[in-house]
Each structure stands twice: as C-alpha cells, then as structure tokens.
Amino acid sequence: MKDSVLKEIRKTIVKMVHKAKVSHVGAAMSVVDILxxxxxxxxxxxxxxxxxxxxxxxxxSKGHSSAALYSVLYHKGLISSDFIENYSIDGGSLPCHIDKEKSPFFEMSSGSLGHGPSLGAGFALAKKMDKNSGRIFVICGDGECNEGSVWEALMFASTHKLDxxxxxxxxxxxxxxxxxxxxIEQSNIAERVKSFGFETFVIDGNNTDELKKALTDKSDKPIAIIADTTKGKGVSFMENKLEWHYKSPNDEQLEIALAEIEKKY
Ligand SMILES: Cc1ncc(C[n+]2csc(CCOP(=O)(O)OP(=O)(O)O)c2C)c(N)n1
Known part of the structure; x- marks a missing residue:
C-alpha cells in the first residue's frame, strides 16, 4: 500500500513538470519521502x-519543490486534481512556487529561500503561549541553509526551548x-545544528521507516533531522545530476522515467 502510493506520487510529479515544462524536478523527487x-x-x-x-x-520552506507537496496532498485527498492539472501552466490556478492563498493546506507562501524556519519558530512559540498542542515541521534544503536567517531561527528556537x-x-x-x-561547506551541518541546542538525528531521508522514527521522537529540546537524500530520487538519469535542478523531461524522458518508477517502487 505504502509503496504503491509513493509510486503514484512520484509519477504525478514527473507528469506535472513535463506538462508545465518547468524546473525543480530533482528537488521535488528528493523531498517526496519526507512529505x-x-x-x-x-x-x-x-x-x-x-x-x-x-x-x-x-x-x-524550499518552495521550489512545490510539485512534491501538491502531489502528496492530492494523493492524500486534501486537494483536488484541478491543482495537479493546472500546475504552473499559463492561465492555470497554481504557480510553480507555493501561494498560501490557494489552499488552507498550504501553510506559507514560499520560494524565496530562508524564511520557513523563522515563521515556523514563531508559530511554535505562539502555540506555546496560547497553550495549544501540535508540532511545527519545517523542511529546508541544504543550499537554503546558506541563508543566515535559517540560523537566526534556530537560535531563537533553542533559546525559547521550542520542543x-x-x-x-x-x-x-x-x-x-x-x-x-x-x-558553502555544509558537511558538518549535524554538529552545527546540535551546537545550536537541537536534539539532532542523521538518517536516510529516502527511507520512510527511518523518517517515521525520527519524526515521532520527543525531546525537551527542539529537534533537527538531517535527512540524507538523493536529488532526483527514483529516476536513474536524474539522480545526483545537477542539470535536473532546472531541466524538465521531454516526451521520451517522461516515458523512461514513468517506466522506471513503475518498476522500482
Ligand atoms: C532567497 C533566494 N535566493 C535564490 C533563490 C533561487 N534558488 C531557487 S532553488 C535554489 C537552490 C536551492 O538549493 P537547496 O536549498 O539545496 O534545495 P534543493 O533544490 O537541492 O532541494 C536557489 C538558489 C531563491 N529561490 N531564493
């Protein structure tokens, strides 16, 4: 059941970016298992x-991978197929980056990198002040962590003990x-996040069992998960290939990608 849903989610992403001829398929495929x-x-x-x-x-926060969010929400039954059909096409209803006005399930307009952690830490503090339950999960890219605002938000979260x-x-x-x-060197990112006061896990970010374990862990500190993923995950010619940050699959590449996903998952 899990594998078949993940298969359909990945296929939908590839079809969306092919139809709209837009970028960022590699970023969407790496974050799918997390979402x-x-x-x-x-x-x-x-x-x-x-x-x-x-x-x-x-x-x-890495709003350029919106196709992954839309595909997951669609397969979960939280947004309609209209959002998928109209993804990033002229006259369509969905931009390539996330516009929170389009659906209550889009929590924040994102695409300008570096802002999700600050907003999320603010939400987390507000929940505490209002004595509301629930957790805030913020997903950033590793390149996005070049933004200083990410680190300001982490300092804020640990200062306010945002568990x-x-x-x-x-x-x-x-x-x-x-x-x-x-x-910008990020290979010691786990140590750095830990030194900012976070309970820190390093896991395989394309493995849903490892993700579930880390995402359900509880601590009296804020939690950080370094999810080690593969850009373009699921399509061999996209995996770890920088060009698939910007390229969109042509008709032939679409067919190969769909066949690979069908076989692999
Ligand atoms: C503030 C800001 N600067 C630059 C960009 C352009 N941009 C879009 S995606 C991207 C790379 C992001 O890399 P990373 O965070 O590692 O995410 P990945 O695509 O690898 O998932 C950049 C620089 C942007 N969207 N926002």
Whole structure:
C-alpha cells in the first residue's frame, strides 16, 4: 500500500513538470519521502481539523519543490486534481512556487529561500503561549541553509526551548548551480545544528521507516533531522545530476522515467 502510493506520487510529479515544462524536478523527487511520511504517517492534519489551533503544521520552506507537496496532498485527498492539472501552466490556478492563498493546506507562501524556519519558530512559540498542542515541521534544503536567517531561527528556537519545533534538512548535497559543499561547506551541518541546542538525528531521508522514527521522537529540546537524500530520487538519469535542478523531461524522458518508477517502487 505504502509503496504503491509513493509510486503514484512520484509519477504525478514527473507528469506535472513535463506538462508545465518547468524546473525543480530533482528537488521535488528528493523531498517526496519526507512529505509522504509527514502527511500520511506522522502529522495530525486533515480536512476536519484544518482550522483547529491544536493541529500540526508543515512548512515546505524550499518552495521550489512545490510539485512534491501538491502531489502528496492530492494523493492524500486534501486537494483536488484541478491543482495537479493546472500546475504552473499559463492561465492555470497554481504557480510553480507555493501561494498560501490557494489552499488552507498550504501553510506559507514560499520560494524565496530562508524564511520557513523563522515563521515556523514563531508559530511554535505562539502555540506555546496560547497553550495549544501540535508540532511545527519545517523542511529546508541544504543550499537554503546558506541563508543566515535559517540560523537566526534556530537560535531563537533553542533559546525559547521550542520542543514543538522540528527542523528537517533535505540534505541532497546539490543546489541550483553546484554541489552544496562546493558553494558553502555544509558537511558538518549535524554538529552545527546540535551546537545550536537541537536534539539532532542523521538518517536516510529516502527511507520512510527511518523518517517515521525520527519524526515521532520527543525531546525537551527542539529537534533537527538531517535527512540524507538523493536529488532526483527514483529516476536513474536524474539522480545526483545537477542539470535536473532546472531541466524538465521531454516526451521520451517522461516515458523512461514513468517506466522506471513503475518498476522500482
Ligand atoms: C532567497 C533566494 N535566493 C535564490 C533563490 C533561487 N534558488 C531557487 S532553488 C535554489 C537552490 C536551492 O538549493 P537547496 O536549498 O539545496 O534545495 P534543493 O533544490 O537541492 O532541494 C536557489 C538558489 C531563491 N529561490 N531564493
């Protein structure tokens, strides 16, 4: 059941970016397992509780991987197929980056990198002040961690002992124009996050069992998960290939990708 849903989620992403001829398929494929585990297995978010102040909140700060969020929400039954059909096409209803006005399930408009952790830490503090339950999960890219605002938010979260704040790094080791560690060294990111006062886990971020274990852990400190992922995960010619940050599959590549996903998952 899990594998078949993940298969369909990945196929939908590839079809969306092919139809719209847009970028960021590699970023979407690396973060899929994180989003799937959160929405299907961990977070308390559904149609019935969406207006409740006690629900969980998931922020996809790396908003350029919106296709993954839309595909997961669609396969979970939380947004309609209209959102998938109209993804990033002229005259369509969904932009390539996330616009929170389009659905109550989009928690934050994102795409300008570096803002999710600050907003998430603010939400987490507000929940505490209002004595509301629920956790805040914020997903950033490793390149996004080059932004100073990410680290300001982490300092804020540990200062305020935000044990309801979970910071997840989609550590796929690439960004837009190069390998992350060649642009700005991030290989010691787990140590650094830990030194900022976080309970820190390093896991295989494309393994849903490891993700579930880390995402359900409780601590009296804020939690950080360095999710070691593969950019382009699931399609061999996209995996660990920088060019798939920006490229979109042509008709032939779409067929190969769909066949591979069908076989692999
Ligand atoms: C503030 C800001 N600067 C630059 C960009 C352009 N940009 C879009 S995606 C990207 C790379 C992000 O890399 P990473 O955070 O590692 O995410 P990945 O694509 O690898 O998942 C950049 C620089 C942006 N969206 N926002």
């Amino acid at each position: 799937y585990t959160l929405y299907f297995d961990v977070a308390n978010i559904n149609k019935e509780n969406i207006t409740s102040p006690n629900r969980d909140i998931i922020i996809l 309801n704040f979970v910071f997840i790094i989609d550590y796929n080791k690439f960004q837009g124009f190069g390998a992350t560690n060649e642009v």
